[in-house]
Amino acid sequence: MKALAIVDKFGLENLQWIERDRPEPGPNEVLVRMKAASLNHRDLEVIGGQRKLALPLIPASDAAGVVVAVGRGVESLAVGDRVMPIFVQGWLAGPQPPGDALATLGGPLDGVLVEFGSWPELGLVRVPDGLSDVEAATLPCAGVSAWNALFVCASLRPGDTVLIQGTGGVSLFALQFAKLAGARVIVTSSSDQKLDRARAMGADHGINYRHEPEWGRAARAIAGTGVDCVVEVGGSGSLEQSLIAVKNGGHVSYVGALSGTKPTFDLGELSRKSVQLRGVRVGNRESFETMCRAISLHALKPVIDAVFDFGDAIGALQRLQSGGHFGKICVSFG
Ligand SMILES: NC(=O)c1ccc[n+]([C@@H]2O[C@H](COP(=O)([O-])OP(=O)(O)OC[C@H]3O[C@@H](n4cnc5c(N)ncnc54)[C@H](OP(=O)(O)O)[C@@H]3O)[C@@H](O)[C@H]2O)c1
Known part of the structure; x- marks a missing residue:
C-alpha cells in the first residue's frame, strides 16, 4: 500500500x-x-x-x-x-x-x-x-476538540456569548456547535470576506483582528459585561485579549497557540476576574460519539x-x- x-x-x-x-x-x-x-x-x-x-x-x-x-x-x-x-x-x-x-x-x-x-x-x-x-x-480531532471546548471543558448554555478565533477547522466547528446550542457567537478573523462567510453560517458578530488589534475590548463591549466562553486558538498575545474579553467568572478553553505558547499577559488577571482557564486535549471516544449523535440529529454539515x-x-x-x-x-x- x-x-x-x-x-x-x-x-x-x-x-x-x-x-x-x-x-x-x-x-x-x-x-x-x-x-x-x-x-x-x-x-x-x-x-x-x-x-x-x-x-x-x-x-x-x-x-x-x-x-x-x-x-x-x-x-x-x-x-x-x-x-x-x-x-x-x-x-x-x-x-x-x-x-x-x-x-x-x-x-x-x-x-x-x-x-x-x-x-x-x-x-x-x-x-x-x-x-x-x-x-x-x-x-x-477538529470536531471533537471544538465539542469539548464548549460542552465538556466549559458548560455552554443557550443565551451565552462565545468568542471564536479565526476561521480554521476547530473554530468553524465551534461556531456551528455554539449556534446549535443556542449561543450568541462572535468570530474574529484576519479577513472581512471570511467574516462575511462566518455571518452567513450564523455568526452574530465579526471582528477583523488585523484592523482591530484590541479585539478583546470590542468583544467585551458586544457582550456587555464580557463573553461567557472563549475558544482560544491564538496563544501568545491572543490570550491577553481573550482575558479582556471574558466576563468575571467566565471560561477560556485553551485549544491551540497559532501565534506561540509564551504568555504575554499579567497572570493577576486570572484571579482578578476568577477566570476558569482550561486546557483542551481533543477528547475521548465518549465525547466523539455524543458529538456524532448531535451532528446526525441536526443534519450538521462540516x-x-x-x-x-x-x-x-x-x-x-x-x-x-x-x-x-x-x-x-x-x-x-x-
Ligand atoms: N489541544 C488540542 O487538542 C487541539 C486540537 C486541535 C487543534 N489544536 C490547535 O488549535 C489551533 C487551530 O487548529 P486548526 O487545525 O483549527 O487550525 P487551522 O484550520 O489551520 O486554522 C487556522 C486559522 O486560525 C486563524 N489564525 C491564524 N493565526 C491566528 C492567530 N494568531 N490568532 C487567531 N487566529 C489565528 C486563521 O483564520 P483567519 O484566516 O480567519 O484569520 C487561520 O486560517 C492549532 O494551534 C492547533 O495545533 C489543538
Missing part, C-alpha cells in the same frame, strides 16, 4: 511517498480502507519537526473509511461499516489518561495518509448518518474548504500552510 511519510528528515519539502505492507488485523482489530482524510494545523507542526517525534512517521490524524476485514473477537463492527479512528487511541471515557505521551494518531502513532489502517475495534467510531466520507473525515486527491496530499498540506482556507482541507482516496 502507498503512504506519504516523514522518512528521515522533517519538513514539508522532505515528505516521501513510500510502499508499506498492508496490515493484517490482529485479535480485536479492524482493517479499514481509507476513503478520505482531513488536515489539521497540528499536522504542519508534526511535519515541521516541532513535536520531536521518532521517524519514520505517517502524518495526519483524521480520516474516514470502510471496514474491509475484522480480526478474531470483533463484535461491534463488520465488513462494510463506515468508521473513523479516534484521535487518542485507548482514551475511551473519563478524564485524560495519565502519562505525558498519549497514543495519538499522526504522531507518535502512524497516521492516516496511507491506503489502509488497522485499529482496535474500540479505537473506531461509526460515521454519523448523512455525512459523506470527506465530511466524516473532518471530525476526529465546512469543507477544498478536497485534494490522495496523490496530491502535499498540495493539500501546502494549502493549509498558506492560511487561505476557510474550514477543512481534505484528501480523497477515490
